[in-house]
Amino acid sequence: MNVTVWNEYRHEKENATVQNIYPDGIHQTIAEFLQEEGHQVKTAILDEVEHGLTEEVLAETDVLIWWGHKAHDEVKEEIAERVKQRVLAGMGLIVLHSGHFSKVFKKLMGTTCDLKWREADDKERLWVADPSHPITAGLGEYIELEKEEMYGEHFDIPAPDEVVFISWFEGGEVFRSGTTFKRGNGKIFYFRPGHETYSTYHNREIQQVIKNAVNWVAGSNRARPVYGNAKPLEQIAEKG
Amino acid sequence: MNVTVWNEYRHEKENATVQNIYPDGIHQTIAEFLQEEGHQVKTAILDEVEHGLTEEVLAETDVLIWWGHKAHDEVKEEIAERVKQRVLAGMGLIVLHSGHFSKVFKKLMGTTCDLKWREADDKERLWVADPSHPITAGLGEYIELEKEEMYGEHFDIPAPDEVVFISWFEGGEVFRSGTTFKRGNGKIFYFRPGHETYSTYHNREIQQVIKNAVNWVAGSNRARPVYGNAKPLEQIAEKG
Amino acid sequence: MNVTVWNEYRHEKENATVQNIYPDGIHQTIAEFLQEEGHQVKTAILDEVEHGLTEEVLAETDVLIWWGHKAHDEVKEEIAERVKQRVLAGMGLIVLHSGHFSKVFKKLMGTTCDLKWREADDKERLWVADPSHPITAGLGEYIELEKEEMYGEHFDIPAPDEVVFISWFEGGEVFRSGTTFKRGNGKIFYFRPGHETYSTYHNREIQQVIKNAVNWVAGSNRARPVYGNAKPLEQIAEKG
Amino acid sequence: MNVTVWNEYRHEKENATVQNIYPDGIHQTIAEFLQEEGHQVKTAILDEVEHGLTEEVLAETDVLIWWGHKAHDEVKEEIAERVKQRVLAGMGLIVLHSGHFSKVFKKLMGTTCDLKWREADDKERLWVADPSHPITAGLGEYIELEKEEMYGEHFDIPAPDEVVFISWFEGGEVFRSGTTFKRGNGKIFYFRPGHETYSTYHNREIQQVIKNAVNWVAGSNRARPVYGNAKPLEQIAEKG
Numbered sequence: 039m040n041v042t043v044w045n046e047y048r049h050e051k052e053n054a055t056v057q058n059i060y061p062d063g064i065h066q067t068i069a070e071f072l073q074e075e076g077h078q079v080k081t082a083i084l085d086e087v088e089h090g091l092t093e094e095v096l097a098e099t100d101v102l103i104w105w106g107h108k109a110h111d112e113v114k115e116e117i118a119e120r121v122k123q124r125v126l127a128g129m130g131l132i133v134l135h136s137g138h139f140s141k142v143f144k145k146l147m148g149t150t151c152d153l154k155w156r157e158a159d160d161k162e163r164l165w166v167a168d169p170s171h172p173i174t175a176g177l178g179e180y181i182e183l184e185k186e187e188m189y190g191e192h193f194d195i196p197a198p199d200e201v202v203f204i205s206w207f208e209g210g211e212v213f214r215s216g217t218t219f220k221r222g223n224g225k226i227f228y229f230r231p232g233h234e235t236y237s238t239y240h241n242r243e244i245q246q247v248i249k250n251a252v253n254w255v256a257g258s259n260r261a262r263p264v265y266g267n268a269k270p271l272e273q274i275a276e277k278g
Numbered sequence: 279m280n281v282t283v284w285n286e287y288r289h290e291k292e293n294a295t296v297q298n299i300y301p302d303g304i305h306q307t308i309a310e311f312l313q314e315e316g317h318q319v320k321t322a323i324l325d326e327v328e329h330g331l332t333e334e335v336l337a338e339t340d341v342l343i344w345w346g347h348k349a350h351d352e353v354k355e356e357i358a359e360r361v362k363q364r365v366l367a368g369m370g371l372i373v374l375h376s377g378h379f380s381k382v383f384k385k386l387m388g389t390t391c392d393l394k395w396r397e398a399d400d401k402e403r404l405w406v407a408d409p410s411h412p413i414t415a416g417l418g419e420y421i422e423l424e425k426e427e428m429y430g431e432h433f434d435i436p437a438p439d440e441v442v443f444i445s446w447f448e449g450g451e452v453f454r455s456g457t458t459f460k461r462g463n464g465k466i467f468y469f470r471p472g473h474e475t476y477s478t479y480h481n482r483e484i485q486q487v488i489k490n491a492v493n494w495v496a497g498s499n500r501a502r503p504v505y506g507n508a509k510p511l512e513q514i515a516e517k518g
Numbered sequence: 519m520n521v522t523v524w525n526e527y528r529h530e531k532e533n534a535t536v537q538n539i540y541p542d543g544i545h546q547t548i549a550e551f552l553q554e555e556g557h558q559v560k561t562a563i564l565d566e567v568e569h570g571l572t573e574e575v576l577a578e579t580d581v582l583i584w585w586g587h588k589a590h591d592e593v594k595e596e597i598a599e600r601v602k603q604r605v606l607a608g609m610g611l612i613v614l615h616s617g618h619f620s621k622v623f624k625k626l627m628g629t630t631c632d633l634k635w636r637e638a639d640d641k642e643r644l645w646v647a648d649p650s651h652p653i654t655a656g657l658g659e660y661i662e663l664e665k666e667e668m669y670g671e672h673f674d675i676p677a678p679d680e681v682v683f684i685s686w687f688e689g690g691e692v693f694r695s696g697t698t699f700k701r702g703n704g705k706i707f708y709f710r711p712g713h714e715t716y717s718t719y720h721n722r723e724i725q726q727v728i729k730n731a732v733n734w735v736a737g738s739n740r741a742r743p744v745y746g747n748a749k750p751l752e753q754i755a756e757k758g
Numbered sequence: 759m760n761v762t763v764w765n766e767y768r769h770e771k772e773n774a775t776v777q778n779i780y781p782d783g784i785h786q787t788i789a790e791f792l793q794e795e796g797h798q799v800k801t802a803i804l805d806e807v808e809h810g811l812t813e814e815v816l817a818e819t820d821v822l823i824w825w826g827h828k829a830h831d832e833v834k835e836e837i838a839e840r841v842k843q844r845v846l847a848g849m850g851l852i853v854l855h856s857g858h859f860s861k862v863f864k865k866l867m868g869t870t871c872d873l874k875w876r877e878a879d880d881k882e883r884l885w886v887a888d889p890s891h892p893i894t895a896g897l898g899e900y901i902e903l904e905k906e907e908m909y910g911e912h913f914d915i916p917a918p919d920e921v922v923f924i925s926w927f928e929g930g931e932v933f934r935s936g937t938t939f940k941r942g943n944g945k946i947f948y949f950r951p952g953h954e955t956y957s958t959y960h961n962r963e964i965q966q967v968i969k970n971a972v973n974w975v976a977g978s979n980r981a982r983p984v985y986g987n988a989k990p991l992e993q994i995a996e997k998g
Contacts, residue, residue, distance in 0.1 A: 122388075126389060126390060126434075128890070145388060146388040147388055148362075148385060148386040148387055148388040148461055149366060149461050149462050150366060150462060150505075152505040152506075153505060154504070154505060154506065154507075154508040155506070155507060155508065156507060156508050156509070156510065158510060158514050159514060159516075159517045160510070160514055161514075161515070163690060163692075163991065165670075165671045165672075165691070165692050166671070166672060166983070167671050167672065167694070168677075168940075169672055169943060169982070169983050170848070170940050170942070170943045170944065170945065170977075179672070179983055179984060184517060185517050188508070188510075190508060190645075191503075191645045191646070191647050191684060192503035192505075192645075192646060192647065192649055192659070194366075194462055194503075194505070196436060196459065196460070196461060197439055197460060197648075197680070199437055199919075199920075200677070200919075201681065204671060204684060204692045204694070205692070206686060206687075206690060206691065206692045207686075208510075208512060208514050208515070208992075209510030209511060209512050209514050210510060210511030210512040210643060210686060211508070211511070211645070211686065212643075212645050212684045212685070212686045212692050214647070214684070219436065220436070220437060220888075220890050221388055221389050221436060222389050222390060222434055222890070223889060223890045224890065225890065257890075262889070263431075263432035263434075263886070263889050263899055264394070264899060265390075265392040265393060265394060265432075265434070266392075266394065266395070267394075267395060267396060268394040268395065268396050268428070268430060268451070269396070270396065270398060270400070270428075270448075270449030270450060271449060271450030271451070271883070272448060272449050272450040272928075274398050274399060274400055274401075274448050274449050275401070275448070276399075277399045277424060277425050368650070403751065403930055405910070405911045405912075405931070405932050406743070406911070406912060407911050407912065407934070408700075408917075409703060409742070409743050409912055410608070410700050410702070410703045410704070410705065410737075419743055419744060419912070430885070431885045431886070431887050431924060432885075432886060432887065432889055432899070437888075437920070439679075439680075440679075440917070441921065444911065444924060444932045444934070445932070446926060446927075446930055446931065446932045447926075448752075450883060450926060451885065451926065452885050452924045452925070452926045452932050454887070454924070460648075460650050462650070463649060463650045464650065465650065497650075502649070503646070503649050503659055504659060511643065512688075602868075606869060606870060606914075625868060626868040627868055628842075628865060628866040628867055628868040628941055629846060629941050629942050630846060630942060630985075632985040632986075633985060634984070634985060634986065634987075634988040635986070635987060635988065636987060636988050636989070636990065638990060638994050639994060639996075639997045640990070640994055641994075641995070664997060665997050668988070668990075670988060671983075672983035672985075674846075674942055674983075674985070676916060676939065676940070676941060677919055677940060679917055688990075688992060688994050688995070689990030689991060689992050689994050690990060690991030690992040691988070691991070699916065700916070700917060701868055701869050701916060702869050702870060702914055743911075743912035743914075744874070745870075745872040745873060745874060745912075745914070746872075746874065746875070747874075747875060747876060748874040748875065748876050748908070748910060748931070749876070750876065750878060750880070750908075750928075750929030750930060751929060751930030751931070752928060752929050752930040754878050754879060754880055754881075754928050754929050755881070755928070756879075757879045757904060757905050
């Protein structure tokens with residue numbers, strides 16, 4: 039499987055705490071544990087030409103992973119639209135954490151994707167709400183993270199096709215933190231955890247979820263339906 | 279209830295057949311049968327300033343009905359975005375027929391909204407697939423239309439919250455022809471029939487569906503959730 | 519609207535704490551605040567003939583509210599089946615708290631309806647997860663209950679049509695605590711809070727939810743679809 | 759994968775037409791094309807001890823396929839309940855055609871599962887309504903069957919998790935003919951075609967759907983969640 043991990047890659051260069059946790063960037067950490075699975079993994083970042091997401095790169099990508107936060111506005115409209123169209127054509131998409139406010143995710147959802155948030159070292163516990171879902175394979179009943187940013191309801195998304203995880207936060211909130219959506223021929227998984235100042239993507243269970251999700255969102259080269267003007271398949275009676 | 283009926287209003291001025299069926303425009307026909315229900319009904323058309331959809335008009339609109347076809351591209355980006363934001367804030371929206379390709383609907387759905395079509399006087403039979411739904415109140419098991427344009431699957435929309443009608447077409451196709459979606463605080467009903475060269479909006483059962491849908495999509499002035507930075511509701515332990 | 523409030527009515531007679539909170543039974547407390555809305559409210563209890571749920575009573579009931587806990591097994595199979603059939607025929611149903619394990623609810627869901635639980639004075643906070651839903655009208659962002667029994671995920675129900683509330687519990691769990699389901703012509707709302715040793719049904723916000731839910735689940739005398747052998751509506755060609 | 763094909767196996771012994779099409783029974787025809795896929799396939803029939811569905815057989819079955827029609831009532835209550843419990847525990851289930859009225863399916867759905875029907879050699883065309891679904895892999899836009907029994911809406915099932923196929927019938931009806939449901943840890947696919955007097959299960963495309971569905975409903979030995987009394991994960995404050 040060809041996986042492309044996209045990262046804004048700004049916090050890591052500007053903030054010592056983040057640099058310490060992800061010295062080569064969040065994208066490299068994610069790429070490494072996906073390579074263990076035997077995937078062909080590329081990375082792409084905001085500051086590359088076309089944000090590293092040329093037509094060629096996207097055409098060869100089965101699953102795109104998206105992490106962005108402080109520079110959503112710097113993502114060019116045409117690149118965001120290109121990614122969206124590629125998802126509709128069948129590429130899998132995993133949107134992580136603050137990617138909820140990315141142009142790509144908002145375009146695909148059609149809503150504000152707004153939510154509550156707090157950076158206060160909340161403990162987070164992600165409960166499995168759909169234990170039959172392949173994305174939960176290998177997990178126990180919940181994943182516990184000692185410290186994370188809080189995201190709280192209401193999360194302004196369309197009713198998800200499936201709610202896979204629901205988070206409990208120490209400060210008193212809840213959040214639908216793992217949700218799936220089909221759009222066109224593409225499958226999408228939104229996964230909440232992953233604030234840049236925490237070591238979340240080094241957590242083995244979080245890695246397991248992302249590994250599972252790569253398999254789940256992966257397209258299967260199914261043919262696009264035929265749209266447009268269509269000849270009748272049955273005879274149509276003449277009318278007055 | 280304040281209802282605004284928006285119409286592109288071009289076919290009626292350019293095509294004698296359409297003019298004959300809707301001499302004052304599709305919007306007037308729809309407005310008239312909604313007035314019978316006691317609603318305050320306004321109309322708005324593409325060629326008015328801001329397409330008749332000023333901030334003031336939208337702020338006072340509880341339910342917006344949308345009919346467009348040949349001039350989707352002439353709808354200004356900022357007006358389409360304004361309508362979308364108003365839906366997310368709680369205005370009900372009914373999208374009719376070829377409005378599936380309107381900027382407003384595509385922005386709210388996040389998909390291509392593409393489909394099959396044919397203008398060949400197909401008989402259409404809209405079967406009630408969700409008889410407990412208020413939008414079907416007063417109907418029998420199906421609505422039959424002697425002649426209509428065909429729309430066929432695959433219809434490229436997100437999985438609807440509810441599938442209320444499924445159409446059978448004489449030429450051999452099927453279509454999810456009445457579907458509901460919640461987006462933000464707004465409720466949306468897409469209703470398939472209504473090609474401009476047929477007298478569909480004079481049909482009493484079609485009118486009944488639109489009347490029912492106005493009541494169903496109408497917002498209820500519920501408060502918007504609070505988004506953004508949030509103080510903890512419980513004490514958060516100090517961590518290392 | 520004709521509402522029937524059904525209660526097992528055992529805890530109140532056997533436990534002084536419960537008796538103190540609900541001296542005339544949980545059913546009377548619920549009946550009283552629903553009468554304020556102008557509904558015609560009856561009550562029925564386990565120890566009545568046919569559990570108070572004769573064919574006549576059910577035929578005249580628009581909305582049935584169900585509270586049971588320790589005596590689910592004493593509900594006769596044929597009465598549970600009768601209630602189920604009446605729901606499928608269009609009667610609204612609100613299942614409260616421990617009613618998740620009632621015969622009626624399990625028959626309608628088709629799953630075990632199992633869950634985690636704990637009686638330990640957990641604080642509960644019910645977050646509104648679907649602010650556009652009529653069942654949340656008049657509420658703020660959440661309802662807070664100082665003390666309640668905990669119910670935790672995984673809750674073994676089919677994917678609900680809508681998730682209206684998600685609960686946070688002091689002891690670390692979450693729960694989909696307000697969920698809707700359509701079954702046949704009937705609408706169902708499951709609402710989690712209401713352990714008998716707490717004064718939950720005296721809480722004004724909890725009462726508001728139940729009042730809203732009565733309106734939401736109420737049927738509308740829509741005709742049943744016609745099932746069984748059907749004549750063709752179109753001519754079928756002779757085949758070899 | 760261990761697949762068990764269950765068949766009532768009565769029509770084939772009593773009706774020359776059916777015997778001619780399925781000389782060894784519908785179950786043998788299905789078993790044969792599934793063996794081509796490398797699955798371990800067993801068959802079981804109504805007239806065997808415990809209908810061939812002993813605890814041992816079910817414990818070793820990953821996917822159960824069910825065909826029944828005229829003898830639903832002869833399936834023992836305890837065997838139907840046993841199959842249901844095994845589905846909830848993770849066994850995949852494919853229900854074919856008239857199996858919509860089987861005890862197993864009705865127990866899992868909670869509704870009447872009623873529908874319209876007609877035996878009149880209708881042409882059927884099953885349109886793919888969800889082209890991104892793995893169950894549609896390898897298919898074109900639709901499957902056409904020259905002659906089949908008609909099933910028409912309204913089909914009284916809970917809102918399916920996914921609608922994969924919608925059928926068009928020559929006589930004028932439509933039907934949600936391929937639908938998925940998760941119940942407990944089990945996945946269910948209902949697939950409409952397969953009246954005993956037609957050669958439907960010899961059709962290569964119909965076989966492809968059933969092959970795809972076997973892979974899709976197959977469980978993955980995920981651990982059951984823990985239900986029942988639970989200790990707190992966080993400290994609960996003492997209350998008054």
